[in-house]
Amino acid sequence: MTSERRLPAAVLWDMDGTLVDTEPYWMATENEIAEAHGATWTHEDAMTLVGNDLLTSGAYIKAKLGLAQSAEEVVEMLLDGVVAQVHHAVPWRPGGRELLLALHDAGVPCALVTMSYQRLVAPILEHLPPETFRVIVTGDMVDNGKPHPEAYLTAAAALGVEPAECIAIEDSPTGATSAEEAGCRVLVVPNHVPVDQGPRRVFRTSLEDVTPAELGSLV
Template identity: 45%
Template sequence: MTHKPQAVLWDMDGTLVDTEPYWMAAETTLVESYGGTWSHEQAMQLVGNGLDDSARILRDAGVDMEPDAIVARLTDEVRAALATQGVPFRPGARELLRDLRAVGIRTALVTMSLGRMARSVVDLIGFDAFDHVVPGDEVTRPKPHPDPYLRAAELLEIDIADTLVIEDSPTGIRAGITSGAVTLGVPHMVPLDDAGAHALWPSLDGRSASDVVDLFASVRSLQGATR
């Protein structure tokens, strides 16, 4: 097995971009439009969730809409916020992406957001950042199932074991680990200390492709030594 990843698979919300405040604002507006209340604690339950699961939680909070309609409305509101308020990239994320591309390591975006949302973000990055995008509406089972990451490896025509996943939520970490990828946690809204990631970095700021290669190599070498 190679000691250099053939690809890095990125989560989007909270990892590449800090869109969680946009989602939380859209959720609050929606719940309040049906006479309910939406606390920060309730919003935190949705971080990293598949959109259908989130829609069911919002229905339980009093939103009298079909799940697909909830997902569509939230997506449109967050896309509008991105267009008017800008894309808040996470520290170091865009720079690391650019460095990975420069050294020939392929990349894919693996998100539970809808395809039109994901591609809106990709279009605003400013360079050709991803070989493939795997959004939530193009997989049967969302994170924490491994399917989204396995699909990304399939599209890239590589073994999932030759990839490194970057995630910010316990749900995403479980998906990455279960898929068989080396999984890096970069906490943002929720702690990841007990999520099971192979490594935790406090931030991507100042990180380079060589750091990613070193992490991948150290994890795979350790795994080889303990088999």
């Protein structure tokens, strides 16, 4: 097999902003929480939270809005709003679902590595064939969220592959750092926030027309 046709050992997918563009759902819910409590929430606040561990976001919102609720309770408020919107419509990112299914057809194992919790992941997976993701790592399964590498290390170990043989697909600085620190090669498709260059990062403007073989050439 030529190097051009080599496939990655596995592909590890971020979800929010990468596979599905749920970031506007999060931002709308953040605004709703602020308005319900008579507080101000800015676009800059929203951008600060992109890619974060949810408890980190919950603590930020609690402090920023002066909420009586705990960070954990704020996270559940966020999830209530976003899950309701996902049930109404799943906003796939351009090329994301197509690449995911192509990898599945090519026999490349995929893992979902997201800081969202299982109850948000579940309604999205309903729109994919069974076993599209062989491993799912969610934010409520790890002790250390992104940008810590634990989530990506956990996914690679569960698949039985070395992180260096994997491609991670990310859209945020925190996610790219997490995957890079785990040892993965990272395909970065920036969405709502800019992402700096890094030693193990390759950039694309979209996942449209990206093939499994092209991912293999990045390893």
